Amino acid sequence: MQYYINVTSWNLLESFVTESLSPFAFYQKRNFGNNLSRYLDKANEKTNYLILSTKDQGGDYVIKIDENLLDTSCIFPIRKSKTLFIYSKTIFYKKGSVMFRFSSEDLRDSLIAESQILSEVKCIEKYSSDFFVEFVKQVDTKEQSKRNGDNPFSFQQDEFIEQDNIYNKIKGAIVSYVRGASSSVKGDMQILTIKTTDLKNDFAGLNTSIMVNECSVSNTSNFIHLIRECKDLYLRTIKKQTNLFDIIEQQFCEIVKLASKREAEISSFYSLDKKERENSLLREKEDLENKLFSIESETELAKLNEELGLIKAEEKERGKLCGKSRKYYEKGTEKYNRKKFLQFEIKRFEESHEEYRSLKNRIADIRQQLSNLTNVPTTYDAAISALFVRISDIINDVLRNIKSNIEPTSEIDYSVLSMSEIPFLNVTIPNCSQAELDFLNVTLREIFLLGNSNISEAYILNLIVAAATDFKSFPAATTKEGQLMISTLQTYWKYKNNKVSGFEIPCNLPVFSSIMAFFVKPFGFDQMERFMQNRGINYKQYGFMLWGCAIGYASLPKTFTNLLYSNDNIYKKMDEYLFSVHKNIELQRPCNQ
16 A cells, blocks of 8 residues: 655655655654754644655645555544544655655756755665656645644654664664775775875875975985886776876976976075075064063053963864864853954054054064075976876876776675664674774764764764773773774874874774774764775775764765665665664564554
8 A cells, every 4th residue: 555745845855864754843853864954844843743645635745655664553544534644653765665756847856956965865866766747736625634633742752753863873874884895995906096095195295395395306216116006006907008107107207307407496596695684584583572572461462362362272172072173152152252352452452552563564574584585486386386286187087097997895794783782783793803893892882872962073082982991891802902902092092182192003903993994084984985095994884884873874975875875786785674673673662552
């Protein structure tokens, strides 16, 4: 049996964020799936049910649902109606069991266009073949007018919402695991990707060295060796002829010639008089800065600047809590008003104090003169910069060619995933140290316990502390691998708190390295993927899994899921597994009807 559901454009668009349809009231209470709230009609906030119909009642947007997607125990008829029913739960879509009717092509095209600019709207392309256009005149019946009248509160709503929250995190973890496993690159292809990326980074470093340090190329033979090594590896791995590496070598040889000429030209600028001029300017700058400091100390300006600096430092700390460089105080708050007052008073002082203003202007002028002395423009700068841009573009073309030759695998072993205790997800990894396996599962558990929080520096540090503390209670924590992992986590925590200058990730613990990629680059899969690629980390799925679990499925961007949803060999098997997972959640977290 099939049912029809009339929805708004907001509800329909949002459903392609979560791959599900919920009663409007859920979006106000749930911890996810309300990213498009600017479209939400507040008149529907208290709608606790979806309205099902056995007939298409017309309207601009209608979803056609197969009964196999529904929990029949939650379907109740509307009074005095044979065709209308209420449904109190979220409906999760499944390819082949749902279709979408639009009353016109314009409405369909408009929704598709809107989805292009919203990164979380990830399922449009997956279901676009199930879109169809048909105008159906809207029925205005007494039964349909009872849509809002027959809207009692669902006593199971909180339990249903809890199930949705659990499934959102578990689905985020599983989809991200599959995305990582299906796109992991190994063997020669991995080496080729790393070597080519290293070559690109080396050229970027050479560009800086030439333009900033004002020197020629000292390691020409090393670069030529790297270029030819990448070329040989490309031909063996991709098995296609290309002249891109030959062009890179030609461009590099031209850079070597121009850099030598540039160095000679700059050397002719340097003289004893120039050095004396630089020292004279530095002495004058120091003298003026001392006078400036004296004026600030003798007036209220020093206190004003100090207080303003404290407020700005507080804004930086606030920003760390939400993953931003700075979070400003809201307009109208005491701190906001005080900051504006301090800025006004400082500006007023600087404008009214003639000597202070003159000193600042002179110091700025000296800084510009020093910059001009140390950054000498030459006739070769533009040509060298253009060559480096050209080389960067060519290497990007090579990397795109490599990526296009990587075939995603559809053979995902779902038996390694289990949920013996909801909401916690567990992973089994063959040929993996027990310490790595225990720490991965501990970290997954801690992410579930932290709930739906925004990822920030504070979130990651709290997660590391919680996971490491829990992990220490496992026997594997006392092993050589376990001790190395704990030491690495401690060093990284100190690094993030500015207590040490750096940290190292052990290369002999591949699963732990993937976990560390999430800790180091938690603010986007692209950053994490690049970090793994540069470090030669093969097992992307474990870092991705933690990230997907932390942000939940609803927040996964389409740029992340496109690889899965464009390959039906991957997503069909994944969807079957996800539906079994959802059934398991309902069984382990039952709702009393």
